[in-house]
Amino acid sequence: MGALSGITVLDLSRLLPGPYCSLMLADYGAEVIKIEEPGFGDYIRWGKPDIEGIGARHLTINRNKKSVELNLKSEEGREIFKKMAEKADVVLESFRPGVMERLGISYDDISSINEGIVYCSLTGYGQTGPYRHLPGHDMNYIGYSGVLGLIGQREGKPVVPGVQIADIGGGALMALSGICMALFHKERTGKGQYIDVSMMDGAVSWLYASASEYFASGDVPERAKTRLSGKFACYGVYETKDNKYLSVGALEEKFWKRLCELVGKPEWIPLKDGLEDVQFQLKAEMTELFKRKNQKEWLVLLQKEDTCVGPVYDLDEVFSDPQLLEREMITEMNHPLAGVIKQLGFPIKFSQTPGKIHSHSPILGEHTEEILSKLNYSHEAIDKLRETGVIGKMSEVKG
Numbered sequence: 001m002g003a004l005s006g007i008t009v010l011d012l013s014r015l016l017p018g019p020y021c022s023l024m025l026a027d028y029g030a031e032v033i034k035i036e037e038p039g040f041g042d043y044i045r046w047g048k049p050d051i052e053g054i055g056a057r058h059l060t061i062n063r064n065k066k067s068v069e070l071n072l073k074s075e076e077g078r079e080i081f082k083k084m085a086e087k088a089d090v091v092l093e094s095f096r097p098g099v100m101e102r103l104g105i106s107y108d109d110i111s112s113i114n115e116g117i118v119y120c121s122l123t124g125y126g127q128t129g130p131y132r133h134l135p136g137h138d139m140n141y142i143g144y145s146g147v148l149g150l151i152g153q154r155e156g157k158p159v160v161p162g163v164q165i166a167d168i169g170g171g172a173l174m175a176l177s178g179i180c181m182a183l184f185h186k187e188r189t190g191k192g193q194y195i196d197v198s199m200m201d202g203a204v205s206w207l208y209a210s211a212s213e214y215f216a217s218g219d220v221p222e223r224a225k226t227r228l229s230g231k232f233a234c235y236g237v238y239e240t241k242d243n244k245y246l247s248v249g250a251l252e253e254k255f256w257k258r259l260c261e262l263v264g265k266p267e268w269i270p271l272k273d274g275l276e277d278v279q280f281q282l283k284a285e286m287t288e289l290f291k292r293k294n295q296k297e298w299l300v301l302l303q304k305e306d307t308c309v310g311p312v313y314d315l316d317e318v319f320s321d322p323q324l325l326e327r328e329m330i331t332e333m334n335h336p337l338a339g340v341i342k343q344l345g346f347p348i349k350f351s352q353t354p355g356k357i358h359s360h361s362p363i364l365g366e367h368t369e370e371i372l373s374k375l376n377y378s379h380e381a382i383d384k385l386r387e388t389g390v391i392g393k394m395s396e397v398k399g
Contacts, residue, residue, distance in 0.1 A: 001029065001353060002028045002029020002030070002353050002354075002355065002356070003029055003350060003353040004025055004028045004029040004030040005029035007029070007030040007031070007089045007090065007183065008030070008031045008033070008087065008088045008089050008090070009022055009025055009026075009030050009032045009033065009088065009089065009091075009092060010033055010035055010081070010084055010085060010088050010091045011034050011035065011065070012035045012091070012093040012094070012095070013092055013093060014042045014043055014044065015042070015043055015094075016044070016061070016164060016168070016172070017122055017167045017168065017171035017172045017175070018093070018094040018122050018171075018175070019044065019061045019062060020061060020167070020168055020172035021120075021172040021173070021175040021176045022065065022092055023062070023063070023064070023065075024172075024176050025176065025179070026064035026065050027346055027355040027357075028350075028355050029353065030090075031066070032065040033065070033066045033067075033068055033367070033371060034065050034066065034067045034068065034362065035068055035070050035072070035081065036068065036364060036365070036392075037069070038069040038070070038071050038389060038390075038391060038392035039069070039364075039392055039393070040364075041067070041069070041364040041365075042058065042062070044057050044058045044061065044062075045058045045364060051335075051339070051341060052337050053337075054335070054337060054338050059333070059335060059338055059341055059361045060344065060361075062361040062362065063333055063359065063361045064357060064358055064359050065359075065362055066359075066362055066366070066367035066370070066371070067362035067365055067368070068084075068365065068367055068368045068371050068372075069364060069368050069392030070368075070391060071389055071390050071391070072103055072105065074388075074389070074390050076390045078103060078104055078105055080372070080375070080385075080390070081105055082105065082109075082110070082113060083375050084375065085105070085113065085114055085117065087114075088114070088117065089116070089118060089183065089186075090117070090118045090119075090120065090179055091107075091110060091118070091119045091120070092175065092179070093119075094121070094122045094123060095121075095123075096123065096132075096133060096135075097126075097127045097132045097133060100121070107119040107121075107194040111192060111194075114192070116186055116190055116191065116192045117192040118179055118182040118183055118186060118192045118193060118195065119192065119194050119195065120175050120178060120194075120195040120197060121194070121195065121196055121197065122175045122197045122199070123197070123198060124136040124141055124166075124199050125144075125198050126196055126197075126198030126200070126201060128196075131200070136199075138199075139160065141166035141167075141170065141171075141199045142161070142166045142170075142203050143158075145166065145200050145204045145206075145207070147165060147166070147203050148160075148161075150221065150223055150226070150229055152223050153223070153224055153230070154222075154223065154230065156223075156224075158223065165203060165206070166200065166202065166203040167199060169202065169203070169206060170200070170202025170203035170204075170206065171197060171199035171202055173202075174197050174199075174201075174202040175195070178195040178197055179195065209226070209228060210226060213226070227251075231279065232251075232272070232273070233279050233282035234248065234249075234250045234251060234259075234272050235248065235249055235250070236248055236283070238286055238287055239287070239290065239291060240291065240293060240294055240295040240298060241291055241292060241293055241294050241295075242295055244294070244295035245295070245312035246309055246310070246311065246312065248286075248308070248309050249308040249309070250272075250308045250309070252308075254306065255306055255307055256269065256272045258305055258306050258307050259302065259308075259309065262301055262305060262307065263301075265285075265289070268282065268285075327345070329346075329347070330342060330345055331343050331344070331357065333357050333360055333361070334360065335360040335361065336360065337363065364392065365391070365392040368382075368391050368392060
């Protein structure tokens with residue numbers, strides 16, 4: 001039994017932010033039902049690379065979920081959705097503001113038949129404000145939020161991050177925490193509520209350090225000129241002899257002191273918090289020093305000591321790292337079409353209700369008949385819905 005066993009989630013979201021949120025809900029026990037457009041479904045299903053024609057990202061981010069094909073543009077489709085929502089705990093959607101109202105399945109519509117519903121809208125800019133109808137992607141949200149402007153080298157242009165900061169950190173995880181808090185409130189009061197999550201808002205909330213400095217001083221933080229973005233030589237990335245890299249995070253005096261002692265540079269110890277010209281010189285000397293040995297040689301010297309020095313891994317190295325293997329952050333899933341595939345593990349460790357893989361990423365419409373049968377639709381009625389395009393034509397696994 002997972003921590004969220006007994007919770008039913010109707011997931012209308014697509015691509016990454018919403019499905020990442022519902023993945024976490026599903027991994028820890030919630031019944032997550034993907035509501036997908038008949039014949040096409042979530043766009044991520046068809047992305048590259050693929051395994052046996054199924055998008056690799058879909059296989060990873062939609063495990064433990066069910067799939068129902070449902071045409072929400074049809075009156076019958078909306079009626080089916082409302083019947084499902086009557087018994088559900090959560091609705092998660094990521095359409096632009098106004099879409100759910102036009103369809104007649106907004107929070108007001110659903111809460112009128114289920115006052116306990118927790119209804120979360122996850123969008124780029126939120127339900128209010130002048131940007132609410134703008135399209136966007138992670139790049140846009142972190143650009144507006146100021147996060148992108150802080151990433152990169154001094155005097156250089158902003159650098160595109162390798163992971164989706166606003167999509168996951170500002171969106172998916174904010175939606176996850178909001179849903180869980182609302183479910184806790186519902187447990188105490190019986191009342192559901194509406195949750196408005198903006199990925200731009202979420203990304204802005206990550207600026208606690210830079211924003212605090214700005215609010216206190218009025219000085220605008222500049223790229224690579226703040227404490228945690230490259231201002232100091234003791235906190236940065238350095239190349240090694242074999243063209244690999246080390247991450248150096250020796251911010252505290254004790255870590256910096258031990259690092260300097262181990263590399264044979266005790267004269268660096270008093271320079272840690274020096275002015276800008278000192279930092280330029282220190283960075284140059286550290287850059288020259290770390291290029292004298294290979295990455296592994298430096299790690300043998302520094303990693304077992306209190307220095308806050310580690311490697312900058314490529315992904316093949318990440319997934320063979322003993323720490324992640326011990327923490328079971330790589331696991332496997334058996335899919336009826338794609339076979340046995342590797343998966344990321346469960347980031348939150350529970351002693352009593354751990355996350356687990358209990359079902360494969362669903363084939364499009366795989367659970368349509370199962371869910372409709374639970375709503376007391378007969379086989380004849382289901383066949384008629386299929387014929388009229390309310391549900392998809394392929395609603396079961398074909399072996």
